[in-house]
Amino acid sequence: MTILLSLKDLTLYYRTRRGVVKAVDGVSFDIKEGSCLSLVGESGCGKSSMAYAIMRLLPRNTHTYRGVLLFDGRNLMDLSESDLRREFWLKRMAMVFQGAMNSLNPVLTIGEQLSEAFTIHAGLDKLEAQKRAAELLELVRLPRSLLNKYPHELSGGMKQRVVIAIALSLRPQLLILDEPTSALDVITQANIINLLKKLQEELNLTYIFITHDLSLSSELSDYIAVMYAGKVVELGDIRSILTDPKHPYTQKLLAATPRLLEDAKLEFIPGSPPDLASPPPGCRFHPRCPYVMDVCKNKVPNPVKVSSNHYVSCLLWERA
Ligand code: SF4
Numbered sequence: 001m002t003i004l005l006s007l008k009d010l011t012l013y014y015r016t017r018r019g020v021v022k023a024v025d026g027v028s029f030d031i032k033e034g035s036c037l038s039l040v041g042e043s044g045c046g047k048s049s050m051a052y053a054i055m056r057l058l059p060r061n062t063h064t065y066r067g068v069l070l071f072d073g074r075n076l077m078d079l080s081e082s083d084l085r086r087e088f089w090l091k092r093m094a095m096v097f098q099g100a101m102n103s104l105n106p107v108l109t110i111g112e113q114l115s116e117a118f119t120i121h122a123g124l125d126k127l128e129a130q131k132r133a134a135e136l137l138e139l140v141r142l143p144r145s146l147l148n149k150y151p152h153e154l155s156g157g158m159k160q161r162v163v164i165a166i167a168l169s170l171r172p173q174l175l176i177l178d179e180p181t182s183a184l185d186v187i188t189q190a191n192i193i194n195l196l197k198k199l200q201e202e203l204n205l206t207y208i209f210i211t212h213d214l215s216l217s218s219e220l221s222d223y224i225a226v227m228y229a230g231k232v233v234e235l236g237d238i239r240s241i242l243t244d245p246k247h248p249y250t251q252k253l254l255a256a257t258p259r260l261l262e263d264a265k266l267e268f269i270p271g272s273p274p275d276l277a278s279p280p281p282g283c284r285f286h287p288r289c290p291y292v293m294d295v296c297k298n299k300v301p302n303p304v305k306v307s308s309n310h311y312v313s314c315l316l317w318e319r320a
Helices: 047-055 081-088 110-121 126-139 144-148 156-167 186-203 214-220 238-243 248-255 315-319
Strands: 003-016 019-032 036-040 062-071 093-096 174-178 206-211 223-228 231-237 304-307 310-312
Touching (some): 003 047, 019 206, 019 231, 036 047, 047 062, 093 156, 110 144, 110 156, 126 144, 126 156, 231 238
Parallel strands (some): 093 174, 174 206
Antiparallel strands (some): 223 231, 231 310
């Protein structure tokens, strides 16, 4: 598989009243074409900011934004906003935002909302755009009859399918999904995940799947990147992360995940994630880590390769 997206030292800081918030701090990894990488971690660890940084959708209070973002060999950092709009957004990369199903326009029909991408971005006439909108509904396994419905007439699962259809309208290669199932019941969640699997196969899509739910990520992912306090602390293929986690934070996350058939006691992670306006020095996990050493309070761990597809940023492994 070829590398579709390569991040090098990606950094995104925000200016806030509390000071500069280091939401994404020097993150590097590659994503192979046709694969799914899950970004997992607690709320506020920088997962969504990472998605915005990759899409180059930056808020007005951006303080620092730097790094290299190679998409199919082109550095997105070198492109102007109009270049991104013309060549990349929706056409090569798209995002399903958190809670997006609630942002469908209540006064426009589903057909009108699906057609917009074709009329505005692809310059199609209204009739052709409606035809393509109907095809999009079929792509996400919804009946064409929904074209004339309004969002309030649809269930949560149907609305989420419409949002996915809009994101896929111009056939992007990369789709970033920010908690796409968090507001849905478990049956609808399973249906959406199955749909995403089928779409990935049919369209050779590459996914970045953002979730705080490790068990859900295991359904869709080839790789998992575990984020803590703006940094990726562990990255590896799904099997090695789930069966042989190396980072103390990943181990704690897994121990805190309920299992249906095991009688294991659920653990919790003591303390809370740090304020990213003043993260702890050294390893950012050190105030909560059961294995903390003196050196962890000053030295920032670097990623260490522990097996062919598995990297961990922890001084225990750096020393080993
Ligand atoms: Fe724990 Fe130290 Fe490893 Fe951080 S570097 S996870 S504090 S052992």
